[in-house]
Amino acid sequence: MKSAWVMKGMLGFYILLFFLYLFGPLIVMGITAFNTPSYPQAYPFEAFTLDWFVKLWNDRNMMQGLQNSFIIGLGVVALSVPAGLAASIIMSQIYHRARGLFYLVTISPLLTPGVIIGISTVIFWKDVLGVTEVTKAIFYKGVVLTILGQSSFISAYCLLIFMARLTRFDRAQEEAALDLGASYPQVFWHILLPYMKPAIVSAVVIAFLSSFENYNTTTFAILADKTLVTVLAGQVRQGTTPALSALAVIIIGISLFGAITYEILKRREKKRAEQAQKRALVAERGDGQGDALPAPSSA
Amino acid sequence: MPRSAWLCRKGNWPVSSRFVVLVVPFVIIAIFWLLARREAKLRHDPTHKGYFERNGMTLGILFIVLVALWALFLVVLPYLYMVVESFHPQLPPSKRGGPEDVLTLEQYKSFFVQPVGGGLNVTHIGALVFSILASIAVTALNFAICYPLAYYMAQSSGAQKVRLLMLALIVPYWVNEILRAFALRLLLASRGLINQALMGLGITDAPIDFLGIDVGLYVGLSYAYLLIMIFPLYNAIESLDKNQIEAARDLGAPWWRIHRDVVIPYAKPGIASGCTMVFMLSAGSLAAPQFLGGPRTLWFTSVIYNFFFQNFNWARGSAYAFILLAACIALVMLMLRLFKVSLGETIK
Numbered sequence: 001m002k003s004a005w006v007m008k009g010m011l012g013f014y015i016l017l018f019f020l021y022l023f024g025p026l027i028v029m030g031i032t033a034f035n036t037p038s039y040p041q042a043y044p045f046e047a048f049t050l051d052w053f054v055k056l057w058n059d060r061n062m063m064q065g066l067q068n069s070f071i072i073g074l075g076v077v078a079l080s081v082p083a084g085l086a087a088s089i090i091m092s093q094i095y096h097r098a099r100g101l102f103y104l105v106t107i108s109p110l111l112t113p114g115v116i117i118g119i120s121t122v123i124f125w126k127d128v129l130g131v132t133e134v135t136k137a138i139f140y141k142g143v144v145l146t147i148l149g150q151s152s153f154i155s156a157y158c159l160l161i162f163m164a165r166l167t168r169f170d171r172a173q174e175e176a177a178l179d180l181g182a183s184y185p186q187v188f189w190h191i192l193l194p195y196m197k198p199a200i201v202s203a204v205v206i207a208f209l210s211s212f213e214n215y216n217t218t219t220f221a222i223l224a225d226k227t228l229v230t231v232l233a234g235q236v237r238q239g240t241t242p243a244l245s246a247l248a249v250i251i252i253g254i255s256l257f258g259a260i261t262y263e264i265l266k267r268r269e270k271k272r273a274e275q276a277q278k279r280a281l282v283a284e285r286g287d288g289q290g291d292a293l294p295a296p297s298s299a
Numbered sequence: 300m301p302r303s304a305w306l307c308r309k310g311n312w313p314v315s316s317r318f319v320v321l322v323v324p325f326v327i328i329a330i331f332w333l334l335a336r337r338e339a340k341l342r343h344d345p346t347h348k349g350y351f352e353r354n355g356m357t358l359g360i361l362f363i364v365l366v367a368l369w370a371l372f373l374v375v376l377p378y379l380y381m382v383v384e385s386f387h388p389q390l391p392p393s394k395r396g397g398p399e400d401v402l403t404l405e406q407y408k409s410f411f412v413q414p415v416g417g418g419l420n421v422t423h424i425g426a427l428v429f430s431i432l433a434s435i436a437v438t439a440l441n442f443a444i445c446y447p448l449a450y451y452m453a454q455s456s457g458a459q460k461v462r463l464l465m466l467a468l469i470v471p472y473w474v475n476e477i478l479r480a481f482a483l484r485l486l487l488a489s490r491g492l493i494n495q496a497l498m499g500l501g502i503t504d505a506p507i508d509f510l511g512i513d514v515g516l517y518v519g520l521s522y523a524y525l526l527i528m529i530f531p532l533y534n535a536i537e538s539l540d541k542n543q544i545e546a547a548r549d550l551g552a553p554w555w556r557i558h559r560d561v562v563i564p565y566a567k568p569g570i571a572s573g574c575t576m577v578f579m580l581s582a583g584s585l586a587a588p589q590f591l592g593g594p595r596t597l598w599f600t601s602v603i604y605n606f607f608f609q610n611f612n613w614a615r616g617s618a619y620a621f622i623l624l625a626a627c628i629a630l631v632m633l634m635l636r637l638f639k640v641s642l643g644e645t646i647k
Contacts, residue, residue: 011451018448022471022525025482028492032485040485042492083369086362093350095335101327105370111575112378113583113627115600116620120377123384123613127317152373185355213475216585216600220607232477236590240484248478255473259466266462 026252033245040242052246059243065231068143069212072227075147076154076211081203083151084158085196088166091159107160109153114216121149121221142225149221150211157210158203165199320383324375385618406618423602423619427626430599433513434581437520438574441528444521445573449532450562454541472526480519480590487515487591508593515591516598520581527580528573535569536562571640575631582627599623 032040036047056062087106094102109117122145129140169192177187215229222230235244351359386402394400405414413420452461471479486492489506497503509515539562547557563570581587588598603623606616635641 011447014447015451018444019467021444021522022468025479025486025522026471026474029478029482029485039490041490042485043495080369083365086365087369089354090362090366093353095331095338097334098331101331102370105374109374111579111628111631112624113579113600113620115583115585115603116381116624117377119603119607119613119616119620120381121373123617124377124380127380148373151369152377155369155373183355184353185358188354188358209473213473215476216583219585219604229475229477232475232481233586233589236477236481236484240481240488244478244481245485248474248482251474251478252470255470258473259470263462263466 026248029245030249030252032242033249035242038241040240040245052242053250055241056243056246056250061226061231062228062247065226065228068225069228072143072146072150072218073208073211075143076150077204077207079147079151080155080158080207081200083155084203085162085200087155087159088162089192091163092166107156110156112153114153114214115220117152118149118217118220121145121152121217122223142221142223145221145223146218146225146227149217150214153217154207154210157206161199161203161206162196165196169195317380317383317387320379321376323379324371381617382621384614385621387614389612389614406615407622409615410619410622422597423599426597426599426602427623429597430582430623431626431630433517434520434578437517437524437581438528438578440517440521441525441577442532442570442574445525445528445532449529450536450558453533453536454539454544468526468529476523476586477590479523480586483515483519483522483591484510487518510591511593513593513596516588516593516596519587519591520584523584523587524577524580527576531569531573531576532566533569535566539565567638567640571635571638574634578631579627582623 028042029040031042031045033052034048034050035041035045036049036051091099091102091106125145125148126140129135173191173195174187177191178184182190213229215233218227219230219233226234232244232247235241353359354362385406386404387400388403388405390397390400409420410423411420412418448464452464474482484491487509488494489508489510491509493509494503494506498506543561543565544557547561552560583600584598585600585604588596588601592598592601599619600623603616603619606612606619
């Protein structure tokens, strides 16, 4: 089968090209972070330096932006994760004729250009908060508006994550708890919420990350304040400095670390699940004498 | 209506009549609520439990408050308000709500006809057309790049390999948009690595201005939304039964017919959703055109951006934003109709 080999070779070449496209620009940028010339260049590599990282650390604007990005990220998580969860629960209970409209409304921010979300947020809240001088002074701020604007579409991400998990929820569990005398709020706190926990964790992570790296909505809603991304945008517009490459190196480093940790945890979890299954099998064969087996090790 | 009369009389409140439109969503909610009440009464079901009975008072109220805050105050009302704003003239804050603050189509007219001079507004119409055509091109490009990999991941590799590939795909996307545009600029600039290589190899004598001829723009947009395309494709192809492909192969179908007649028709909802997302995102993107576009290239979002930050004409900016949204949605709907995919399938 000669043609199969040709196909395989072409496929390999294609995958190589694909990942070269994906990683090439980032690798080149990474190299420029350690090179001395003040115009970021990868070749010729003149001398190794860490100066650009020091420069980055001393950039007051960037640090201020980073701080705001964190505050906004936390605000967005605090607002969109509960909103998404509540919406997913209401979605499963809402009057059936209204469900389509409700779905359309809550998902629409995902299909709306971020620019438009930013603009509408500013225009609307400027007038709403401008009704009294006090609210204007306290709340009409870039950080607040950015939290509101970003939450409008990040809540939709959360809703989708929660809905995916909620559809697999076994209603029999709820009924069993109710039959045993639990109240509805108890069912929520002790059955539904623990069941949703993995989805909540991923919603928190995704909400924070998408808030952190958002540009289109933020650039309008941030007004006179700044976030890390808007500071970056300003610097890229002014020109190019290897300090930006240094920042990218840090971000890539953190995400690689996160990705690898995630992979290790996932593998360990899989192994543990397999072991538990094995133990369960053994226990079953032992005809209900599972208690006599050695206690499961904590590993 | 006495309510609107009351609102208009209080002319010193700068927002006055604008708020009348914002009552609409509440009316719709009330209609649905009444419908639900009526239906529940007509079809009396003793096992049916009311909303508050099911969730408890505290949680029930909490859910409603959260969802209302989001769906109404962060989504519907700001959108409506922006649309209302676009039908108003541009006025200094002191005159807002005054006698000059009337409904007008002036902002929309200014998109087609230049306010000064009166000629056809070629610049802005051109910018919109260019943005949309370029976004279509980027969408097609991304589909072509991503389809083979998505197919390979979904059909011919083990679970372990898929997870590693997924991780490799996700890691670059943790680097934000601006830095990715910056990285591409380092490659494509006239002093960039690609030009260095081309000149070093003696292929060209002078650097090629990749950014000036918009190569940077297309590459930047494609690069930014690669992942948005690959995941829906992967999800759609993954659920296709391998036996179907085997059967087609056994019956002697060549590889391209397998894709044309089996895989692509099956994965159509996924393809539609990937393409819709990539198209909407690139048409609404701001970073790639700003940092990678040529000096003469005008992206429509940049026009909107300038109305807000240079001309401070919010009303006209709102009208343009609405034009962009309407044009994009109309095009997506047309495409979905053309390829016979329902919107419901796409956003799932």
